[in-house]
């Protein structure tokens with residue numbers, strides 16, 4: 001008799017609920033930890049994913065898992081430490097959030113490494129809008145862990161024909177891609193919001209990949225990871241997909257709405273806002289020049305406006321493309 005995998009999903013936002021649905025689809029017994037389970041279990045509805053109902057086989061709970069084969073942490077990045085610190089170290093932990101902890105400048109697995117020094121850790125990232133994964137539409141992502149065999153084994157627990165999880169042993173590159181694409185998506189949205197054109201957006205995305213390649217190299221990540229699902233894949237989706245909250249935040253800023261007001265009006269979390277200054281600081285610590293990230297950070301802080309932002313980027317010297 002084969003063992004039914006037990007997967008615990010921590011966080012019942014849009015991504016946590018989509019991952020719970022995916023885990024159930026992969027044949028797992030699923031528990032979904034919600035801060036307010038009553039709101040969900042009453043109507044078996046998913047507040048962050050309107051239109052989707054919870055199928056049988058998913059238990060909604062406010063009790064942390066005591067036994068599991070896999071724990072998926074799907075809360076916002078800035079709440080990862082507080083949320084994860086209440087999880088017993090009973091299984092491999094996968095960070096499913098995208099960002100950098102603003103208070104410390106740490107990436108998700110560095111935060112988890114401090115809390116769970118003896119656990120197997122991984123990160124899941126890629127071009128995945130929650131509502132499409134919830135609907136069972138085809139998608140791919142990458143699951144990275146320091147150990148490639150572990151990464152493949154853990155990815156297999158969630159993989160189905162429509163949700164293709166590739167394995168990677170470059171968690172640094174995968175985390176950098178996931179964190180940075182949200183910042184770049186804000187810049188891309190602002191470019192379109194300010195009517196600078198689609199040529200400008202394509203140039204911005206491509207030049208930001210050069211920034212990320214330099215930073216990834218400095219951090220010890222592998223360059224090819226940024227050409228993969230967690231890099232270019234997620235940039236393509238988030239910088240062009242109107243469903244992206246980060247893109248929509250940038251769009252509003254580009255149209256002249258103050259950053260705070262644009263963020264307040266947004267439904268759900270736009271991780272790029274808190275991550276931008278942390279990412280910029282990380283780049284500076286490593287002596288890496290990241291003009292797009294620096295400009296997006298100033299725009300978000302309200303210290304420059306859109307005219308200044310485009311002026312800053314357009315006045316840079318034009319050198320060799322891959323200098």
Ligand SMILES: NC(=O)C1=CN([C@@H]2O[C@H](COP(=O)(O)OP(=O)(O)OC[C@H]3O[C@@H](n4cnc5c(N)ncnc54)[C@H](O)[C@@H]3O)[C@@H](O)[C@H]2O)C=CC1
Pocket residue numbers: 011012013014015016035048074075076077079083096097098099128129130131267268269271
């Ligand atoms: N929504 C999506 O399409 C995807 C999201 N992600 C990532 O997943 C992470 C979570 O995002 P979403 O599920 O979209 O969030 P969301 O925007 O749907 O909701 C935010 C969630 O955060 C919870 N929350 C608020 N304050 C909290 C606190 N103090 N402690 C713990 N939880 C708190 C809320 O209850 C809510 O469930 C983010 O890092 C995001 O980048 C990754 C892939 C896809």
Ligand SMILES: O=C(CO)COP(=O)(O)O
Pocket residue numbers: 098126127128129130182185234237238243244245246247269270271
């Ligand atoms: O991470 C995502 C898609 O891969 C979701 O993007 P937003 O957080 O910008 O909505």
